[in-house]
Amino acid sequence: MIFARRQQTVSAVTQSVTRLNFLDALGCVLYGQTLADGREIISGLRRMEGFGPELSPSAAALGYGALCHLRELDDVHFSILHTGAVCVPAVLTTALREENSYGQMLQALREAVEVTVRIACSMDYYSHRYRGWHGTATCGAFGAAAGAAALLRLDPVQTVNALGIAGSRTGGSWAFGQDSAMSKRLHPGMAACDGLTAAYLAAAGVTGPHYILEAADGGLLAMMSDFADPRQLLADKDGWSIEEVEYKWYAACKSVHAPMEAAIRLAARGVEPDKIVSVRAEVNSASLEIAGRLYQLGNIMSAQLSIPYGVALGLLGGDGQVGDYSEARINTPAIYSLAQKVEVVTTAEFDRLRKEEHKVGARIQVRYCDGTCLESRLIDPRGSHGQPLSPRDMQDKFIALSGAAIGREPARLLAERILGAEEDVGVRRLLSPLTEQIF
Helix, strand or coil, X not given: CCCCCCCCCCCHHHHHHHHHXXXXXXXXXXXXXXXXXXXXXXXXXXXXXXXXXXXXXXXXXXXXXXXXXXXXXXXXXXXXXCCHHHHHHHHHHHHHHHCCXXXXXXXXXXXXXXXXXXXXXXXXXXHHHHCCECHXXXXXXXXXXXXXXXXXXXXXXXXXXXXXXXHHCCCCECCHHHHCCCHHHHHHHHHHHHHHHHHHHHHCCCCCCCCCCCCCCCCHHHHHCCCCCHHHHCCCCCCCHHHHCECCCCCCCHHHHHHHHHHHHHHHHCCCHHHEEEEEEEECHHHHHHHCCCCCCCCHHHHHCCHHHHHHHHHCCCCCCHHHHCHHHHCCHHHHHHHXXXXXXXXXXXXXXXXXXXXXCEEEEEEECCCCEXXXXXXXXXXXXXXXXCHHHHXXXXXXXXXXXXXXXXXXXXXHHHHHCCCCCEHHHHCHHHCCCXX
């Protein structure tokens, strides 16, 4: 397997970005613990493991990853990945188990994200996705293994073994999209668990296939993509991949953000919902494939993966926050009625923007019964690199999410600790206020 640990300078900006990445994922994990479906996941893991006060590191990694992804508020990378929901659980559980320092964990997180993204790009993430794979699950296991390997101080051969073991059983089908099954929530956690397990096995001397990506028989690049390019694994690039990650402001699939925000902006200019006869949402091909369908009443995940829901919600005054993704909200008759009028189509303009500039834009056209047409076009929704969340926004998001679990003032103090702590402090000490919340 082609792999080389990066020996790249870490700038002050990159260090700050890494802390924010960790903060964001941790907030999503803590919020997930307050949700009914989050409690179901924890209950299942506890039953499987017995009645001890703590879960094993592998089960904790699975749980953290699933909780992080429950409400689609975790980060996103243009290669159709949620890196934080896999990489943070893997390095956090390892760091807690091995008593690593905060700085060591942050470096491992950078390496984990780097490997995840490079694997996705080498597979040609569009081809990978169109074959029915969920890249967060398939590519994430490699990143989780790399991050855990760094904290376990594995040598290069052991690290390759860890990656080979993780890759030998990686998977994750997009079949959940057909009926909006909860397996999508589990995929990041399963990848984190697989990578973590692979690293510990490699540390004990277990070997994995060194040619897991390029083997003539069973190599994943050929199995999982039509247009694989192994050169992307070691291609020169400016900066770390973690700097390319975007952070969500809206509790929905990234493909929904631009059309929903375009609708929100249109509503701010004045919309008469009762007069709307049709709505046209123009997006890129990947967005249509992922989120172009009408949602199912009573199914929160289907609404989070539905451009028609996001557009109808925005036109009717919603703000796309977690409150708009409750069962009661998605069952609102007016939203469902308007969502049925939304047609989602693709255009060459938005396909080009997605492929060449990594921008997920949209155009909304609302037509009234008298023939009048209103339009709103948006290229950079809030949270994208063109309209990024500020560090203050990120802290506010963390406080709002984790505050639901531990209280707003403790959440504020914890955010300050995470963003300001010295890197030689132990991870367990850093997170000591969360003893009861970390399983």
